Amino acid sequence: MTSFQVHAIGRVESPLRDPESAPRQADEGAPAAWLSFEPGVLDGLRDLHHGDEILVLTWLDRARRDVLRVHPRGDPARPLEGVFSTRSPHRPNPIGLHQVEILAIEGLRIRVRHLEAVDGTPILDLKPVLGGDVERR
Amino acid sequence: MTSFQVHAIGRVESPLRDPESAPRQADEGAPAAWLSFEPGVLDGLRDLHHGDEILVLTWLDRARRDVLRVHPRGDPARPLEGVFSTRSPHRPNPIGLHQVEILAIEGLRIRVRHLEAVDGTPILDLKPVLGGDVERR
Numbered sequence: 001m002t003s004f005q006v007h008a009i010g011r012v013e014s015p016l017r018d019p020e021s022a023p024r025q026a027d028e029g030a031p032a033a034w035l036s037f038e039p040g041v042l043d044g045l046r047d048l049h050h051g052d053e054i055l056v057l058t059w060l061d062r063a064r065r066d067v068l069r070v071h072p073r074g075d076p077a078r079p080l081e082g083v084f085s086t087r088s089p090h091r092p093n094p095i096g097l098h099q100v101e102i103l104a105i106e107g108l109r110i111r112v113r114h115l116e117a118v119d120g121t122p123i124l125d126l127k128p129v130l131g132g133d134v135e136r137r
Numbered sequence: 138m139t140s141f142q143v144h145a146i147g148r149v150e151s152p153l154r155d156p157e158s159a160p161r162q163a164d165e166g167a168p169a170a171w172l173s174f175e176p177g178v179l180d181g182l183r184d185l186h187h188g189d190e191i192l193v194l195t196w197l198d199r200a201r202r203d204v205l206r207v208h209p210r211g212d213p214a215r216p217l218e219g220v221f222s223t224r225s226p227h228r229p230n231p232i233g234l235h236q237v238e239i240l241a242i243e244g245l246r247i248r249v250r251h252l253e254a255v256d257g258t259p260i261l262d263l264k265p266v267l268g269g270d271v272e273r274r
Contacts (some may be wrong), residue, residue: 001144001145001146001175001177002144002145002259003142003143003144003145004142004143004145004196004198004259005140005141005142005143006140006141006142006143006230006232007138007139007140007229007230008138008139008140008141009138009229009230038138040138041205041221041229042205043205043206043219044205044206044219044220044221044228044229045219045221046206046218046219047218047219047221047222047223048219048221048222052222054221054222055234057230057232057234059141061141068178068179068180068181069180069181069183081183081184082180082181082182082183082184082185083181084178084181084182084184084185084191084262084263084264085184085185085189085191085263085265086265087264087265091181091262092144092146092178092181092262093143093144093146093194093261093262095143095194095232095261095262097192097194097234097264122139122141124230124232125221125228125229125230125232126221126222127221127224127234128222128223128224
């Protein structure tokens with residue numbers, strides 16, 4: 001397969017330390033977290049604002065990449081399912097996708113609500129939320 | 138910066154050939170396309186169905202990675218904006234995010250409605266759509 005290099009543009013700073021005990025979805029008790037960025041990407045952050053809803057793309061570096069079928073939500077009572085119809089972190093390219101609201105911005109650090117990624121998770125990208133009533137830019 | 142390797146799990150097959158003339162958003166006239174997958178990921182696709190709304194993550198291999206500010210929608214009349222508040226393909230990690238409906242499935246090929254990615258674009262991942270009334274898995 002053809003491969004490409006992605007670079008961590010920052011890291012998650014979160015009270016969540018353990019992937020096993022982390023909430024599976026943001027609305028299941030995920031805490032606020034800081035996104036801490038590399039100085040080199042500051043110019044890309046300049047038009048983000050308090051209150052914006054954004055998508056955070058992360059690299060789930062603790063995930064397994066050789067798994068193609070999982071028990072949904074890790075529940076062995078549920079039949080195995082292909083990973084591409086689940087949000088399991090275990091998948092060939094373990095890219096996490098998280099929708100969050102910006103609570104505060106302090107230079108290279110952005111505070112967001114309800115992020116289920118654990119402390120230290122590398123950040124790959126930020127995007128405006130898809131569709132809806134947000135102006136497409 | 139720390140780096141990771143992503144692998145193309147498939148490619149887009151589309152009548153869109155030229156990034157410059159491609160629609161900027163899926164609802165601006167993007168055609169149906171095929172997603173053609175590597176044989177090795179077949180088990181991960183098995184629970185996708187006709188009618189499902191999915192997110193396709195792509196690698197925008199024609200994008201520039203050294204750009205942190207862009208004119209939104211490529212319009213020089215609009216002031217420069219940080220890339221992370223835009224959906225510009227030009228960004229440090231040019232990962233494309235596309236919400237599409239599955240029209241048909243034929244083994245390793247999945248036909249989807251309204252995809253703005255050009256022919257040959259590498260595919261990195263598929264996920265169920267976020268939130269809403271879809272069961273979280």
